[in-house]
Amino acid sequence: MKQVLVMGGTEFVGKAFLQQLINLGYSVDFLTTGRRRSTISGYTTHIKCNRKKRSDLTAALKHKQYHYIVDISAYDKEDVETLFLSMDHTKLERYLFLSSGSVYCPSDTIFLEDSPRGENSHWGKYGLNKKEAEDFLISKANEIPFVIFRPPYIYGEGNNLYREAYFFYNMALGNPILIPESNTNVQFIHIADVLRTILATFENRHAVCQSYNLAHRETITWKSLMSTFKKITNSPSKIIEVEQKFLTENEIGSKQFFPFRDVSYLMDTTKLTKDGLPTPAINLEKGLERSYKWFKQQRDFVPPRHSMNKVDFILNAYTQ
Missing domain, CATH: 3.90.25.10 (UDP-galactose 4-epimerase, domain 1)
Known part of the structure; x- marks a missing residue:
């Protein structure tokens, strides 16, 4: 059985991933600060620690290995870098990072995945921090089998x-x-489409070390x-x-x-189709x-x- 770690898991997107992965039969751990109680059953372990503290994260993930990591709670480079410095990722097949369309520089054109990324006054530090987290992953392409997703507004059942x-x-x-x-x-993109497309990259070899816009057309x-x-x-x-x-x-x-x-x-999503991934429906x-x-x-x-x-x-x- 493949092991999955969900970073997050008690609110909206993270909670939806946790439930869906359990439904699909994976062995799932999830990591949060522990401030909120989970209402979901069927997971393996709820790991409670502050992901920003490397010593705490290292202790929490000691002796653990995962095939897949779904990271909902990383907001900056420090979050991503600390995670990979704190764990054994020798078995890792995919690291799925939920970024944001806010990483793109201001423009009146439709964004492609290779459109310029950088500071955007409309989104402030949020977008810039996500961009820097992406940059770290891209710099580690030989070590981390990442997939980056850039959604617009996510909505749907359970939105907090x-x-x-x-x-x-x-x-x-x-x-x-x-x-x-x-x-x-x-x-916009509905939460069910977020799950469907992102989880499809588990077995899609074309998606490794790629970035994707993720929006309904x-x-x-x-x-x-x-x-x-x-x-x-x-x-x-x-x-x-x-x-x-x-x-x-x-x-x-x-x-x-x-x-x-x-x-x-507005974002173009034709790359999803090109690489054999489901487009939001x-x-x-x-x-x-x-x-x-x-x-x-x-x-x-x-x-x-x-x-x-x-x-x-x-x-x-x-x-x-």
């Missing part, structure tokens, strides 16, 4: 981020929804996104477009009233239908703390 849940919750109450007035185009505008939400929820909520002039005059960023950055974000409407079904089952849902602190201010200005 206040994104689609923000719209489901407020539309259920009939609250007005604010969106930026812009021509922004974005892409649909191009989504904020208006089309809201139309889809309203169709699924059958909500009477009014959609209010907030002018850029108003935002500039009041020094308000999109994340202060909207759960997404107002920046175009779940369109936004079908994916959000699944998400909404899951959301309605969360009877004790309470909106989490978030950065959207200008919603009332904007509503007051636009509804006077």
Whole structure:
């Protein structure tokens, strides 16, 4: 039986990978700080330690070897480098690193895997740190059989981020929804497609030491996104477009009233097909239908703390 280590495993993406790998019959360990209890059964070991402390990680992984590592919780070079300095990876067949489309430099063009990567003011240190983690892996191509994935916004059942849940919750109450007035185009990917494509690289020899964009091909505008939400929820909520002039005059960023950055974000995924990997198949409407079904089952849902602190201010200005 092949051994798998999931870095992460108690929230959204990591939790989904953990459950799917167990379902597929792998022997699965997962490593987290231990602050959250796992609600999943069937795994081999829940390893609890701080991955940033090399001594702790070395002790936790002593005598362990894995065929596959799925790394959801690495956010910078230090996270990746410390992991490989702390473990025996002689049996490792794949190291799967969940990076981000935010590694690309700002551009109005569609991103290819070889598009310039670097600092992007829209994403700040998050994107730059992911890029530096990628660079470390690329520099170790002779030692680490990595595969890098760059998704846009991941959504779906179990999402702990206040994104689609923000719209489901407020539309259920009939609250007005604010969106930026812009021509922004974005892409999404459902969690089931993330699992399907990434796990397909376990046995795909073409994927070794490659990077892949990972997005559904649909191009989504904020208006089309809201139309889809309203169709699924059958909500009477009014959609209010907030002018850029108003935002500039009041020094308000999109994340202060909207759960997404107002920046175009499109990636080409033809390389997946070229290398024999499955392309994301779940369109936004079908994916959000699944998400909404899951959301309605969360009877004790309470909106989490978030950065959207200008919603009332904007509503007051636009509804006077």
